[in-house]
Amino acid sequence: xxxxxPWIQKRQVGWRLxxxxxxxxxxxxEVAAEKEWSVSKVIRIENATVHVSISxxxxxxxxxxxxxxxxxxxxxxxxxxxxxxxxDDYGDLATPRLRRAVAYESAAGHIRQFQLQIVPGVLQTEPxxxxxxxxxxxxxxxxxxxxxxxxxRRRLLDQDPPRMDxxxxxxxxxxxxxGADTMRGQLDHLLTIxxxxxxxxxxxxxxxxxxxxxxxxxxxxxxxxxxxxxxVLDIExxxxxxxxxxxxxxxxxxxxxHYDDLAKVAVGGEDALAILxxxxxxxxxx
Numbered sequence: 261x262x263x264x265x266p267w268i269q270k271r272q273v274g275w276r277l278x279x280x281x282x283x284x285x286x287x288x289x290e291v292a293a294e295k296e297w298s299v300s301k302v303i304r305i306e307n308a309t310v311h312v313s314i315s316x317x318x319x320x321x322x323x324x325x326x327x328x329x330x331x332x333x334x335x336x337x338x339x340x341x342x343x344x345x346x347x348d349d350y351g352d353l354a355t356p357r358l359r360r361a362v363a364y365e366s367a368a369g370h371i372r373q374f375q376l377q378i379v380p381g382v383l384q385t386e387p388x389x390x391x392x393x394x395x396x397x398x399x400x401x402x403x404x405x406x407x408x409x410x411x412x413r414r415r416l417l418d419q420d421p422p423r424m425d426x427x428x429x430x431x432x433x434x435x436x437x438x439g440a441d442t443m444r445g446q447l448d449h450l451l452t453i454x455x456x457x458x459x460x461x462x463x464x465x466x467x468x469x470x471x472x473x474x475x476x477x478x479x480x481x482x483x484x485x486x487x488x489x490x491x492v493l494d495i496e497x498x499x500x501x502x503x504x505x506x507x508x509x510x511x512x513x514x515x516x517x518h519y520d521d522l523a524k525v526a527v528g529g530e531d532a533l534a535i536l537x538x539x540x541x542x543x544x545x546x
Contacts, residue, residue, distance in 0.1 A: 262420040265363035267308075268487060270341035272367075273317070273334055274308035275488030280324040281306070295319065312338055346411065353404050360504055362412055364481050364492045368422040372519050373479040375428045378437065379446060380479075382413045383426070383453065388446040391438030427462045427519070427526045429473060433539040440543045447540040454533060462526035463535045471525055472518045480516060491516075 304310040347354035481492040495503035
């Protein structure tokens with residue numbers, strides 16, 4: 261099973277405690293009074309702004325009469341939530357936004373993504389990633405940035421990957437990032453991983469003309485139900501504003517419709533693979 265980020269596990273525990281309390285028909289102030297806690301402590305635990313101690317968690321779960329199996333799972337999640345995230349090893353290369361994105365990915369069951377400009381990061385080869393990241397990082401930090409991207413890819417895809425529906429603009433496949441050899445390697449990688457059941461790759465042909473994706477790249481991450489978050493919207497910088505949140509349900513629905521509309525003008529299956537092969541052959545001819 262894919263390892264979840266500590267922050268996500270803390271939210272999982274808090275959400276489950278709130279759900280159990282509500283199912284028991286109890287108010288936060290009632291739980292606080294019984295435990296001789298402040299109401300704010302109950303609120304902070306349920307909102308995952310603080311860690312819950314193992315002893316406090318055992319006490320709450322006993323009151324809520326949770327079965328042994330789920331009690332053990334929540335205790336494990338609470339312990340794991342105190343681990344240091346793997347990104348801590350990379351210092352300030354791990355920006356707050358990157359940390360949050362990686363955390364959400366760790367609990368994603370389904371990812372829908374549209375990319376206008378480059379191959380999605382978790383599908384990039386190391387040479388392609390190096391070429392992209394060299395535009396944003398000086399030479400003395402480039403190796404670290406590439407290492408972060410490759411580790412992020414490994415953790416998401418090597419074991420129990422989420423289902424991924426990826427749509428790219430055809431221009432992504434024609435842009436020789438890093439030169440012809442690097443791009444051929446990247447296209448070969450896409451052709452290989454497209455054989456996996458967890459990945460569905462589609463292409464919006466240039467002949468489709470103007471489309472909603474021209475506004476910029478974005479992703480919708482449907483998190484596993486036990487996390488209690490739902491769908492996360494990740495808007496990359498482009499013509500619009502950068503955005504990463506699970507709070508604005510109306511905006512999530514807007515981008516869900518955008519994705520569905522893009523999927524309608526995209527080609528998938530063997531037709532998409534044919535476009536990849538054609539783009540590769542054009543590079544070879546060049």
